[in-house]
Amino acid sequence: MKPLPASIDEALQLLRGGGYVPDRSLATVLFLSLKMHRPLFLEGEAGVGKTEIAKVLADRLDRRLIRLQCYEGLDVANAVYEWNFAAQMIEIRAAEATGVIDRERLVEDVFTERFLIKRPLLQALETDERGAPVLLIDELDRADEAFEAYLLEVLADNQVTVPELETFRAKSPPIVVVTTNRTREIHDALKRRCLYHWIDYPDAVRELEIVRTKVPAASERLSREIVGFVQRLRAEELFKNPGVAETLDWATALTELDRVALDPETVSDTLGVLLKYQDDVARIEGNRAAALLDDVKADLNAVE
Amino acid sequence: MSAATPDTAGKLVENIVHFARVLRRAGLPVGPASVIDAVRAVEVAGVATRGDFYWALHSIFVTRREHRAIFDEAFRLFWRPRRNLEQLLSNFLERGDDPEAAEAERPAAARVAAAMFPEVAMQREPTIREQEIETRLLVSEEERLQRRDFAQMSAAEIAEAKRRIDAMRLPEDRVRSRRLVATSTPGKIDPRRTFRASLRTGARMILLRHRRKAEMNPPIVILADISGSMGEYSRIFLHFMHALGERRRRVHSFLFGTRLTNVTRQLRLKDPDEALAACSDAVVDWSGGTRIATALHTFNRLWSRRVLGQGAIVLLFTDGLERDTDEDLAREMDRLHRSCRRVIWLNPLLRYEGFEAKARGIRAMLPYVDEFRPVHSLAAIADLCDALSERGSAAADPRRWLAAA
Numbered sequence: 185m186k187p188l189p190a191s192i193d194e195a196l197q198l199l200r201g202g203g204y205v206p207d208r209s210l211a212t213v214l215f216l217s218l219k220m221h222r223p224l225f226l227e228g229e230a231g232v233g234k235t236e237i238a239k240v241l242a243d244r245l246d247r248r249l250i251r252l253q254c255y256e257g258l259d260v261a262n263a264v265y266e267w268n269f270a271a272q273m274i275e276i277r278a279a280e281a282t283g284v285i286d287r288e289r290l291v292e293d294v295f296t297e298r299f300l301i302k303r304p305l306l307q308a309l310e311t312d313e314r315g316a317p318v319l320l321i322d323e324l325d326r327a328d329e330a331f332e333a334y335l336l337e338v339l340a341d342n343q344v345t346v347p348e349l350e351t352f353r354a355k356s357p358p359i360v361v362v363t364t365n366r367t368r369e370i371h372d373a374l375k376r377r378c379l380y381h382w383i384d385y386p387d388a389v390r391e392l393e394i395v396r397t398k399v400p401a402a403s404e405r406l407s408r409e410i411v412g413f414v415q416r417l418r419a420e421e422l423f424k425n426p427g428v429a430e431t432l433d434w435a436t437a438l439t440e441l442d443r444v445a446l447d448p449e450t451v452s453d454t455l456g457v458l459l460k461y462q463d464d465v466a467r468i469e470g471n472r473a474a475a476l477l478d479d480v481k482a483d484l485n486a487v488e
Numbered sequence: 489m490s491a492a493t494p495d496t497a498g499k500l501v502e503n504i505v506h507f508a509r510v511l512r513r514a515g516l517p518v519g520p521a522s523v524i525d526a527v528r529a530v531e532v533a534g535v536a537t538r539g540d541f542y543w544a545l546h547s548i549f550v551t552r553r554e555h556r557a558i559f560d561e562a563f564r565l566f567w568r569p570r571r572n573l574e575q576l577l578s579n580f581l582e583r584g585d586d587p588e589a590a591e592a593e594r595p596a597a598a599r600v601a602a603a604m605f606p607e608v609a610m611q612r613e614p615t616i617r618e619q620e621i622e623t624r625l626l627v628s629e630e631e632r633l634q635r636r637d638f639a640q641m642s643a644a645e646i647a648e649a650k651r652r653i654d655a656m657r658l659p660e661d662r663v664r665s666r667r668l669v670a671t672s673t674p675g676k677i678d679p680r681r682t683f684r685a686s687l688r689t690g691a692r693m694i695l696l697r698h699r700r701k702a703e704m705n706p707p708i709v710i711l712a713d714i715s716g717s718m719g720e721y722s723r724i725f726l727h728f729m730h731a732l733g734e735r736r737r738r739v740h741s742f743l744f745g746t747r748l749t750n751v752t753r754q755l756r757l758k759d760p761d762e763a764l765a766a767c768s769d770a771v772v773d774w775s776g777g778t779r780i781a782t783a784l785h786t787f788n789r790l791w792s793r794r795v796l797g798q799g800a801i802v803l804l805f806t807d808g809l810e811r812d813t814d815e816d817l818a819r820e821m822d823r824l825h826r827s828c829r830r831v832i833w834l835n836p837l838l839r840y841e842g843f844e845a846k847a848r849g850i851r852a853m854l855p856y857v858d859e860f861r862p863v864h865s866l867a868a869i870a871d872l873c874d875a876l877s878e879r880g881s882a883a884a885d886p887r888r889w890l891a892a893a
Contacts, residue, residue, distance in 0.1 A: 192533065192540055212533060212543035219532040220525075227553065256798065257666025261680070269679040291687060325797070328667055329737075367797035368707075368738075372517060372551060379529075379547040382556070423789060423823065463823065 185315040186246045188218045202240030204233065205386075205394045213381045214241075223339055223360035225375055228383035230365050231427020238320035238361040247359065248317035252304040254327035260334065264344055266301045275299075295348040305335075306344055309354040316356040325364040329371070336374050386428060388415050394428060399435040405484075409446045410435050412480035417458065420468065420476075426458040433457050446481075448474040500535070501527050504545075507566050511549055513603030514558050522548050541567075561600045649731045649869040656873040658832070663706050663799050668699040675700035706799040706829060707738035711787065713806035714771065715745040715778035721836055722774075723764075725805055728869045730755045730763050740795040744783035745773035750791065780810045780849065784820035792827045799829040803876070804857070807837045810849030817849060821856035832876070833857040833886075845889040859884040 189195040192208070195215035199206045206214075214237070217224040226234045242249035252263060272294045279290055302310075308319040324332065338344055342354040362378060364370055386394060388411055395407045402410070410431060418425045426434075434457045443450055451473045459465045468476075508523045526548040533544040542563055550559050670678060681697035689695075710732075712718075712725045722743075733739040733755050740752050754766035768774070796802070802824065810817055825831050833853070845851055854860065861876065861884050 208539060209543040209546070212540055213547040216529050216533055216544060216547055220528060222525075255666075257668070259667060267680065267683070269683050272683060294687075328665065330667070366794050368794065375551040376519070376522065380551045381547060382553045421789060463819065 185313070186244075188245070189215055191215070198244050199237070199240055202244045203397050204236060204240045205390055205397060206237075207386070207390060210237075210381060210383070213379050217379045218359065220379070221357050223362055223378040225370075225378035225380045226361065226363045226383055227366055227380070229385070229425065229427060231429035232383045232385060233428055234363040234383055235320065235322055238318055238363075241359065241361070242318040242320075245315075245318070245359075247314055248312065249320060250304050250308045250317050250358075251320045251322060253322050254324050254331070256326060256328060258327045258331050262303060263331065263334075264303050264305045264338075265346055266303065267295070267348075268299045268301050272299050297349065300346065300349065305338055306352060308358040308360075309342065309344060309352050311355045316354065316358045319358040319360045321360065321362045323365055324362050324370060325367045332371055332374055336371075336377065339374075339377055385418055385425065388412065391415065391428065391431060395431060395435050398432050399439060402435045402439045403444045405445050406438060406443060407435065408484055409477075409480055410438065412483060413446065413451070413476060414458065416476045416479060417468070420472075422459065422464045422467070423461045424459070424464060430458050430460075446477055448477055451477055500530070503566075504530065507545070507562070508549070510562055510566060510600070510603045511559065514562055514600045515603075516549060516555050516558060517551070518549055538567075558600060562603070565600060565604060649727065650735060652870045652873040653728075653731050653735050655877070657877040658708075658801060661705060661801070662703045663829075664701040665704050667702040669702040671698050671700045673700075674698050705736055705738070706801055707740065707795065707797070708732065708736065708803060709740045709742070709795050709800050709828070710803045711742050711744065711783075711805070713745070713778060713780070714743045714774055715776060717778065717807055717809055718805070718836070721805070724869060724872060726755075726764050726767060727760060728872050730760050731869060734758075738798075740791075742787060742791070743767070743771050744778075744780070744787075745771075745776045746779050746782070747773055748783045748786040748791075749773075778806070778810060780806060780808070780853075781813070781816040781820050784824055785816070788820055788823045788827070792824070796828045802828045802831045804831060804833045806833070807835055808833075808850035808853055809847060810852075814848050814852040818852045818856070821853045825856040825858075830859070831857045832859045832861060834861050834872070834876070836862075851890070854886045854890050857886050860886040860889055 189198050192212050192215045195218070196206060196208065196211040199211065199214070214224060216222070224237075226237065228234055238251075239249060241247075275294055276290065279293070304319070308317055310317075321335070324335075327335075339360060342357040343351055345351045360378075385391075391414070392407060392411045395402065395411060399407070414426055414431045414434070434454065437454055437457050438446075438450070441450070441454075452469055455465055455469060455473065459468060504526050505523055508518050508526065512518045526545055529544045529548050530541065533540050535541045545563070546556075546559060550556055668676065668678075670681060675698040678697045678699040681699075682694065685697055686692075686694045710725075710729050712722070712729070714722045714725075729739070729741040729751075733741065733752070740750070741755050743749050743751055749771045751767045751770055754770050755763050757763040757766055821831075835850075845854055
């Protein structure tokens with residue numbers, strides 16, 4: 185079992201080791217959440233790397249990653265456990281075929297762990313030799329409010345009760361990461377039990393480091409221009425700002441096209457990688473993109 | 489913390505408790521449990537650098553992004569050497585007499601300062617009152633109108649309003665969620681309940697149990713115009729918003745004139761008069777001009793993704809008389825229309841006989857609304873509910889108005 189980081193610096197190194205470039209505030213919150221056994225509640229725009237944190241964490245700590253993707257209508261049967269009804273029916277038929285039916289015994293036979301289908305939340309309570317798993321509850325804002333209340337119960341006590349069977353209790357609590365895109369507000373009661381962190385778009389220095397780490401094939405000049413351009417784009421009051429994920433996609437796309445520097449034509453042709461709304465594309469395409477690009481180039485030349 | 493002696497540790501805990509109290513007074517929801525958490529967090533993270541200490545406290549006390557400004561300011565003011573604190577206090581006192589200096593303060597500064605020195609803030613109040621008396625002598629025509637708008641509702645009026653809101657049926661107001669609930673009428677088979685029911689008979693009989701998709705009310709987002717031309721209606725709108733928010737969950741309310749203000753929190757106060765007073769404090773552009781396009785742009789950019797999820801219905805209260813250019817208006821309306829389930833426009837101008845959709849702003853907005861409804865009189869919430877639940881959407885079809893003009 186790999187040890188948890190013992191200081192904020194170690195938490196920083198842990199994420200870096202997994203190819204994630206965090207700022208110190210994130211490392212602090214992560215360290216606290218690991219130390220205090222509190223869920224980490226991450227909020228931020230789409231594509232800033234919320235989900236990635238859980239993945240890197242599981243990878244670097246060598247834990248199982250259990251992911252619960254939330255959606256509208258998510259219920260206990262899909263999130264916690266479900267009985268395998270078909271198998272149970274067959275069991276009963278088999279009992280009937282042998283003749284005698286003892287009701288008490290039948291109920292006991294049918295409601296055993298053998299017929300229990302474990303879903304993510306229940307799986308997350310099981311500790312294996314590698315330690316407690318990392319539980320990623322992704323896009324919680326998509327689930328109904330009723331589910332949120334249930335989740336609150338599980339997170340508070342680290343236990344799940346299956347009425348027919350028993351109460352499952354976690355030997356050591358899982359490392360929980362909750363993410364939301366803020367398409368609705370999550371109730372304060374749930375937030376209170378977690379450590380909250382808002383993940384912002386990275387600044388230019390950190391974004392450049394991210395591009396260098398994730399797309400090493402991109403030339404230095406290209407990386408700088410890409411980051412400069414995206415940073416300027418975010419100041420443009422767009423309907424949807426490009427996230428880090430889009431920056432990386434764009435860097436990869438341009439590298440695949442064998443570009444070593446940006447030119448207005450390439451930018452216009454590949455703008456769809458960065459901007460996903462037609463209004464935004466229409467606003468930036470052409471003159472505006474060229475003007476932004478000129479600014480970026482002027483800035484870079486000034487530095488050199 | 490391990491290096492600290494018990495004595496200094498005690499002081500730190502005490503200070504964290506004080507700090508939490510300051511945050512609470514400044515409006516952050518900080519409970520006793522989070523104070524205990526904060527002390528633990530600081531113990532775990534240590535106080536080696538100011539940054540780590542900041543983020544450790546931040547992770548506990550801040551649960552919303554918008555609270556960050558208050559936290560930041562409070563942290564800056566609170567965690568500094570004592571000597572500076574005295575300096576700060578004297579600054580705060582001096583500034584009370586100098587409105588220009590107060591103007592230049594940072595966004596959350598006034599609230600935080602008042603939270604840190606409540607006694608001093610109390611002393612400061614009389615001078616502010618005096619200024620108020622002076623300004624009262626200078627009220628304009630518009631401001632008097634504003635006061636009349638906020639006449640209080642009687643208890644009977646409130647009860648009637650609630651009754652009418654219960655009876656109100658917005659178009660497409662019930663949507664099926666993907667959640668399943670138990671039902672006695674046939675629907676989908678519910679294996680779990682079926683199985684349990686059959687066990688009760690010793691599995692000799694299998695009695696089918698069913699479930700169906702649950703129905704729910706979609707969220708409602710209200711965008712209400714509070715500019716001068718809508719003046720006399722804003723009271724009704726606000727009361728309507730408040731009563732609706734009490735009756736239903738997931739109601740988000742926004743007011744706009746020249747800028748957009750989210751008043752959902754303010755309207756959550758139980759008492760309607762208190763809620764209206766809170767709104768009145770929160771909004772700075774009462775009875776001014778209208779900039780619909782700008783307000784919609786702000787809404788689309790900052791709020792639409794947060795409140796228009798799960799098939800929201802948008803109620804737009806405005807007369808559509810607009811100063812911004814039509815192009816912007818059409819574009820923003822289009823964006824709004826495409827982000828929600830339904831846009832219902834309620835226009836008080838339609839009460840006039842022979843109203844024609846001639847104003848350019850109105851023509852620009854009409855293609856992007858699903859329903860365009862008139863309000864014949866707007867003296868009570870009941871009229872508003874009637875107008876909104878009216879059957880026969882043919883009359884509300886916006887194309888009728890476009891064609892007629």
